Amino acid sequence: MIQHLIDGILIGAILSLGATGLTMVMHMLRFANFSHAELLSIGAYSALVFEQLFKAVLPFTAGTIGPLSMTWALAVAMIASMAVTGASAVLFDKLIFKRVREKGEELSMVFASFGLALIIRNVIGLVFGLQTQLFSKDIIFATVLSRDPLIMVKPDQIAVLAITLLIIFALHLILSRTTYGYALRAVAENPSLAQVNGINLQRMIVTVWLIGGGLAALAGVFYGLTNQISPVIGRDLVLPVFAATIVGGLGSIYGALLGGFIVGIAANLALTVLPSGYSPSVPFLIILAVLLVRPHGLFGEERQ
Amino acid sequence: MTGIISYLVFFTTMASILAIATLGLNLQWGNTGLFNGGVAAFFGAGAYGTLLLGGTSQEDHLGGFELPYVVALAGGMAAAGILAWVVGVLTLRMRRDYLAISTFGMAIVFENVMRNAEWLSGGAKGLRGFERPLRDALGDGFAYNAAFLAVVLVLLFATYRFLQVLVRSPFGRLLRAIREDETAARSLGKSPARVRLTAFVTGSVIMGLAGGLYATFYAFVSPQDVLPTLTFQIWAMLIVGGAGNNRGAVFGAFLIWAAWTASGWLLSRFAPVDAQIYTGSIQYVLIGLVIVGMLLWRPQGLLPERLVISQSGQAPS
Numbered sequence: 195m196i197q198h199l200i201d202g203i204l205i206g207a208i209l210s211l212g213a214t215g216l217t218m219v220m221h222m223l224r225f226a227n228f229s230h231a232e233l234l235s236i237g238a239y240s241a242l243v244f245e246q247l248f249k250a251v252l253p254f255t256a257g258t259i260g261p262l263s264m265t266w267a268l269a270v271a272m273i274a275s276m277a278v279t280g281a282s283a284v285l286f287d288k289l290i291f292k293r294v295r296e297k298g299e300e301l302s303m304v305f306a307s308f309g310l311a312l313i314i315r316n317v318i319g320l321v322f323g324l325q326t327q328l329f330s331k332d333i334i335f336a337t338v339l340s341r342d343p344l345i346m347v348k349p350d351q352i353a354v355l356a357i358t359l360l361i362i363f364a365l366h367l368i369l370s371r372t373t374y375g376y377a378l379r380a381v382a383e384n385p386s387l388a389q390v391n392g393i394n395l396q397r398m399i400v401t402v403w404l405i406g407g408g409l410a411a412l413a414g415v416f417y418g419l420t421n422q423i424s425p426v427i428g429r430d431l432v433l434p435v436f437a438a439t440i441v442g443g444l445g446s447i448y449g450a451l452l453g454g455f456i457v458g459i460a461a462n463l464a465l466t467v468l469p470s471g472y473s474p475s476v477p478f479l480i481i482l483a484v485l486l487v488r489p490h491g492l493f494g495e496e497r498q
Numbered sequence: 499m500t501g502i503i504s505y506l507v508f509f510t511t512m513a514s515i516l517a518i519a520t521l522g523l524n525l526q527w528g529n530t531g532l533f534n535g536g537v538a539a540f541f542g543a544g545a546y547g548t549l550l551l552g553g554t555s556q557e558d559h560l561g562g563f564e565l566p567y568v569v570a571l572a573g574g575m576a577a578a579g580i581l582a583w584v585v586g587v588l589t590l591r592m593r594r595d596y597l598a599i600s601t602f603g604m605a606i607v608f609e610n611v612m613r614n615a616e617w618l619s620g621g622a623k624g625l626r627g628f629e630r631p632l633r634d635a636l637g638d639g640f641a642y643n644a645a646f647l648a649v650v651l652v653l654l655f656a657t658y659r660f661l662q663v664l665v666r667s668p669f670g671r672l673l674r675a676i677r678e679d680e681t682a683a684r685s686l687g688k689s690p691a692r693v694r695l696t697a698f699v700t701g702s703v704i705m706g707l708a709g710g711l712y713a714t715f716y717a718f719v720s721p722q723d724v725l726p727t728l729t730f731q732i733w734a735m736l737i738v739g740g741a742g743n744n745r746g747a748v749f750g751a752f753l754i755w756a757a758w759t760a761s762g763w764l765l766s767r768f769a770p771v772d773a774q775i776y777t778g779s780i781q782y783v784l785i786g787l788v789i790v791g792m793l794l795w796r797p798q799g800l801l802p803e804r805l806v807i808s809q810s811g812q813a814p815s
Binding site for chain 1: 527531533535588589591592593594595596598599600602603604606607610611613614730733737775776779780782783785786787788789790793794797
C-alpha cells in the first residue's frame with residue numbers, strides 16, 4: 195500500500211511535467227494536443243543519443259553521479275534534449291499547427307495532432323527500432339526503507355522527484371513573479387486584449403511550445419530512467435497526461451501539477467484492487483469520475 | 499479469374515463496411531462538428547455485442563444467447579449507442595475537446611477490457627462460436643460471400659439514404675446551425691447539448707452496425723480488431739473523401755481502403771525479410787501523412803461539402 199503510494203508519487207511527478215506543458219498549450223491555442231506525449235519520446239531518445247555522444251567525446255563524463263544510475267553525460271544530455279525537444283515543438287507548430295490554425299477550425303488541430311503523433315511515434319520506431327532501451331544497463335538496487343511493510347526506493351526515483359519539485363518551484367516563480375509570466379497568463383486569458391497591451395502573441399506561442407517541449411523532454415528522460423525507453427512511451431502516457439490536465443482543469447497550470455500527482459497516485463492505488471492488466475483503463479475512470487463530480491476540474495473555469 | 503472475382507468481393511465487402519462506419523463519423527464530425535476519438539470503441543461494441551448475443555454457448559466466456567441474427571445485430575448497435583450516450587451526456591456540455599479526450603480514452607478502455615475480461619469477451623484470443631446466419635442454405639463458399647456483399651451493399655445504401663434525408667431535414671439544418679454558430683442556435687430556443695447528443699448517439703449506432711457486419715463476416719472478433727489504428731483509418735477516409743459530404747465519405751472509404759491494402763501488399767511483397775516487422779510503422783507514417791497533408795492542403799477533402807446557403811432562391815411550387 196505505502197509502496198504503491200510512493201510509486202504513484204514518482205510517476206505522478208513525471209505526469210505533472212508532461213501535463214503542465216500540455217495544459218499551457220491547450221489553454222493558449224485551445225486544442226487538445228494528442229501529439230504532446232510524443233514529445234516525451236523525442237526527449238527520451240534525444241537524451242539517449244546525446245548521452246552516447248558526450249560519453250564518446252568526453253570520456254570523463256561517463257562516471258555516475260553518486261548513488262544514481264545517471265551519468266554526468268546524461269545530466270548534460272538532459273539539458274541538450276530539453277533544447278532539442280523544445281525546438282521540435284516549435285518546428286511542429288510552424289510546419290503544421292500554425293497553418294491549420296490560420297485556416298480557422300480549432301478541432302482540425304486535434305486531427306492534425308493525431309496525425310502528427312502517428313508520424314512521430316512510427317518514425318522513432320523506424321529510426322531507433324521497436325525494442326526497448328535503457329539509459330543504463332547496470333542494475334541499481336533499491337534501498338530498502340522498511341522491511342515490514344516492505345518499502346523500496348531507488349536513488350534515481352528520489353532524484354527525479356527532487357528535480358521535478360525544483361522545476362515546478364522555478365516555473366511557479368516565473369509565472370507569478372516576472373512580467374513574462376504575467377504576459378503568458380494574459381495571452382492565455384484573452385489574446386486580443388493582451389496584444390493591445392503590446393504583448394507579442396507569436397513570441398508567446400513560441401515560448402509556450404519551448405517550455406512545454408522542455409518539460410516534456412524532462413518527463414521523457416525521467417520516465418526512461420525509472421522505467422524504460424521505447425517508441426510507445428507516447429502512446430502509453432497520452433491518456434494519463436490528459437487525465438492529469440482534466441483533473442486539474444483544462445488550462446490551469448497549478449491544476450495540471452496537482453493533477454499529475456493525483457492521477458499517478460490514484461492509478462497506482464487502483465492496482466491494489468484491480469488486476470494489473472487493467473492499469474491502462476484507470477486514467478479514463480479518473481476522467482469519468484472528475485466529469486461526474488467536478489466537470490471543470492479542480493482549478494478549471496467554465497469556458498467554451 | 500475466379501480468384502480475382504472472389505478477392506474483389508472480399509475487398510468490396512470490407513470497404514463497404516468501413517464506408518458505413520465513415521458515414522457514421524460524417525454525421526458526427528462532418529455535419530455536427532463533434533470530434534470522435536474512439537471510433538474503434540463503437541465499432542467494437544457493435545462487433546462484440548452482435549457476436550455475444552447471436553453466438554452459440556461457450557464454456558469459457560459469456561454468450562450463447564443464440565438470438566435471431568437481426569436481434570443480435572440490433573443489440574450490437576444498441577450497445578454502441580449506450581456507450582455513446584454515456585460519454586456524450588458527460589462531455590457534450592463542456593469545451594469541445596473534452597469529447598475528443600473522453601472518446602479516445604473510451605477506445606483505450608474498450609480494447610483493454612476486451613483483452614483482459616476473459617469471462618466476458620474471451621480475452622486476447624477473441625470471441626468465437628458464432629454461426630453465420632443462413633449458413634445452412636448458402637454454405638461457406640463464394641455464394642455466401644456474394645450474398646453477404648449484397649446485404650452489406652443494401653445496408654450501405656440504406657445508411658446513405660437515411661443520412662441524406664436526415665441532413666436535408668430540419669434536424670440536419672439544425673445540426674449545421676449549431677456547428678456554425680452555437681450561440682445563434684441557442685438564441686432561437688434550440689438546445690445544442692441535446693441535439694449534439696442525438697447526433698452523436700446516432701452516428702455511433704451506425705458505427706455499431708458496421709462493427710456488427712464486420713464481426714458477422716469473419717464470425718470472429720478479437721482485441722486486434724478494435725485497435726486505435728481503425729479509428730485513424732476511418733478518419734483518413736472521411737478527411738480524404740470530404741467531411742460533410744456523404745458521397746465523399748463513401749468514396750474516401752473505398753479509396754483509403756484500396757491504398758491501405760495496396761501499400762500493405764507492396765510492403766509485404768518487396769520489403770526485405772528483416773525489415774518486415776517495420777512495415778506496420780511505415781503504413782502508420784503514411785496514414786499520418788495523409789491526415790496531416792489533407793488538413794494542410796485540401797481540408798475540404800476531395801469531394802467538399804456542398805453548402806446550401808438559402809432555399810429562398812427556389813421557385814415556390
